[in-house]
Amino acid sequence: MKMNDYIEIVDKKLDEFMPIEYPEDIFKAMKYTVTLPGKRLRPVMCLESCRVFGGNYEDAIPTACAIEMLHAQTLIHDDLPCMDNDDFRRGKPTNHKVFGEANAVLAGDALLTFAPQIIVKNSKNLGSEKLIKILEEYFQAGGAYGVIAGQVVDIESEKGNVQGDKGETLEYIHTHKTADLFKLALRTGAIIANATDEQINEITEFGQILGVAFQIADDILDEISTFEEMGKTLGKDKNAGKLTYTAMYGLDESKNKLSCLLDNCYDIIRKFDIKSEVFVEIISGIKKRVGIK
Amino acid sequence: MKMNDYIEIVDKKLDEFMPIEYPEDIFKAMKYTVTLPGKRLRPVMCLESCRVFGGNYEDAIPTACAIEMLHAQTLIHDDLPCMDNDDFRRGKPTNHKVFGEANAVLAGDALLTFAPQIIVKNSKNLGSEKLIKILEEYFQAGGAYGVIAGQVVDIESEKGNVQGDKGETLEYIHTHKTADLFKLALRTGAIIANATDEQINEITEFGQILGVAFQIADDILDEISTFEEMGKTLGKDKNAGKLTYTAMYGLDESKNKLSCLLDNCYDIIRKFDIKSEVFVEIISGIKKRVGIK
Numbered sequence: 001m002k003m004n005d006y007i008e009i010v011d012k013k014l015d016e017f018m019p020i021e022y023p024e025d026i027f028k029a030m031k032y033t034v035t036l037p038g039k040r041l042r043p044v045m046c047l048e049s050c051r052v053f054g055g056n057y058e059d060a061i062p063t064a065c066a067i068e069m070l071h072a073q074t075l076i077h078d079d080l081p082c083m084d085n086d087d088f089r090r091g092k093p094t095n096h097k098v099f100g101e102a103n104a105v106l107a108g109d110a111l112l113t114f115a116p117q118i119i120v121k122n123s124k125n126l127g128s129e130k131l132i133k134i135l136e137e138y139f140q141a142g143g144a145y146g147v148i149a150g151q152v153v154d155i156e157s158e159k160g161n162v163q164g165d166k167g168e169t170l171e172y173i174h175t176h177k178t179a180d181l182f183k184l185a186l187r188t189g190a191i192i193a194n195a196t197d198e199q200i201n202e203i204t205e206f207g208q209i210l211g212v213a214f215q216i217a218d219d220i221l222d223e224i225s226t227f228e229e230m231g232k233t234l235g236k237d238k239n240a241g242k243l244t245y246t247a248m249y250g251l252d253e254s255k256n257k258l259s260c261l262l263d264n265c266y267d268i269i270r271k272f273d274i275k276s277e278v279f280v281e282i283i284s285g286i287k288k289r290v291g292i293k
Numbered sequence: 294m295k296m297n298d299y300i301e302i303v304d305k306k307l308d309e310f311m312p313i314e315y316p317e318d319i320f321k322a323m324k325y326t327v328t329l330p331g332k333r334l335r336p337v338m339c340l341e342s343c344r345v346f347g348g349n350y351e352d353a354i355p356t357a358c359a360i361e362m363l364h365a366q367t368l369i370h371d372d373l374p375c376m377d378n379d380d381f382r383r384g385k386p387t388n389h390k391v392f393g394e395a396n397a398v399l400a401g402d403a404l405l406t407f408a409p410q411i412i413v414k415n416s417k418n419l420g421s422e423k424l425i426k427i428l429e430e431y432f433q434a435g436g437a438y439g440v441i442a443g444q445v446v447d448i449e450s451e452k453g454n455v456q457g458d459k460g461e462t463l464e465y466i467h468t469h470k471t472a473d474l475f476k477l478a479l480r481t482g483a484i485i486a487n488a489t490d491e492q493i494n495e496i497t498e499f500g501q502i503l504g505v506a507f508q509i510a511d512d513i514l515d516e517i518s519t520f521e522e523m524g525k526t527l528g529k530d531k532n533a534g535k536l537t538y539t540a541m542y543g544l545d546e547s548k549n550k551l552s553c554l555l556d557n558c559y560d561i562i563r564k565f566d567i568k569s570e571v572f573v574e575i576i577s578g579i580k581k582r583v584g585i586k
Contacts, residue, residue, distance in 0.1 A: 026437050026445045077402060082394035101375035102448050105398060106441050109370060112405040113436030120429055128421035135428065136413055143406030144319050148399050152319045155395050 001051065003281050006044045011035070013065050017118050029099040029107035030114065034072040036090040041214075041282065043068045046185040048278040049203055055193025062122035063134055063188045066115035070142050071181055073111040076104055078151060084236070091231030112142065126192060134188050141184035150176025157243035170243050171212065178218075179211025202272045206265060210283070213261035217286050219245040220254050224290075259292050294344065296337060296574050303336040304328070306358050310411050322392040322400035323407065327365040329383040334507075334575065336361045339478040341571040342496055348486025355415035356427055356481045359408035363435050364474055366404035369397055371444065377529070384524030405435065419485060427481050434477035443469025450536035463536050464505065471511075472504025495565045499558060503576070506554035510579050512538040513547050517584075552585050 018031045043064035050060035079086040079094040096104035154173045162169050186207040190200045222234050223246050245254045265283050311324045336357035343353035372379040372387040379387050389397035447466045455462050479500040483493045515527050516539050538547045558576050
């Protein structure tokens, strides 16, 4: 499978999994952000992880789509006026700009239970035991031990409340805000494929490094890119005094670090003999966007 | 078991299930609203439903506590400035007043995955199949098909956007905002006890009527009670032009309707031979608060 084949499948299934039911306002708001055009990195990683460990990627489709919904949930709430207060996302007005703040809060809430419901409803063939394992991964990564931990510390850092070492805090934020969902995608794909614990550990290591790399790339692009390229207002993080990689280490050092991490990613898939053109494409895609070799 | 015994158990377990971990801000905010003193109606119903259908109520403790967490989640977000904008809840400042809006949004989000995580972590003895059933009930009642549907239509009604019959819309709001969590509590308790489908249907009917009755009582108390008695600002719903039972039918007619519904509740537990002093106590407690015989 190629990257674009996966993206096509995910887009089609996201649309199918999200019919507009009554009360329409909430289902429309949920679907709006989930179906904004995107790279679908997380669901693609889930499907590909399932495939490389010998599973049938089709078994991972509901989980992959649920992870994209969870990702959209974090975007909707992060964009709220009381959080990052962003008006644009993927080139379109943010959820609360279209549906109002109350509906945006509720749409995010709804996605948090809708997403695992999609998994359970559409993955009965995996059996209850495996389903519980997948849900445990989802709850851990989607909650106070995962993405939310990252967002809370990120908000605190913006207020200048950093406890302890700044570099460690930044690593903590990147790990939880970004790498946790990458790892969720890769781990659940592997679990569905009946990968061994050792294989799950390997792919987790890959997700951790790729996730941090992705976030550093995002920090770099926030400085060097344009609204047209990124579809969102840029330079806000720096202006808000947010703890970012570029603010801490400068642009050149950030690019060096990113380059090292992406090389690490290549090393891991070579070392563990993970045969995936798609993973290679994801890594090289990040390099290309940031303009490093 | 008596009502107060259950309440004591639930309070103790809620405290145990919610240690303050890093990042402390989020865990403190989550715990704050969950552990505000309350009647613990939903968890008590869950435990008692398990008992009356021949189960061991202790098996239902994690699920009962998770439902109280879900309930707290709805309170935290409903109180937000962009929703009902309430400053007090159970006599204490609301979550966003203490922790700020961003943390209140995130605390609610976190509870939505933390609560089912508590169920899974602490109910392994129930087996994966039953766990999946319980989680399905949780996702359905906690999401866009349950409490959130009620809240969305409630907000629309406040703006004067009522489609179709007002009475039916009000019933829809009460069913989803309130009865859905009552039914969730009663149904999961029954499922844990291995109740038959017929018994589950019976207890669902009880929960539906009790839930609507409870919400009518709440509408009445919003008019006739005081801040000291209720621990929250009153009369706001009426002033906001919200669709409430008392606004639609007047105080006397609302009391009549409430009285009928509570009599229906008695009838159901008699008809189905549900032997529960606790359910009787809950019904008579509502009568007493509103001052009807």
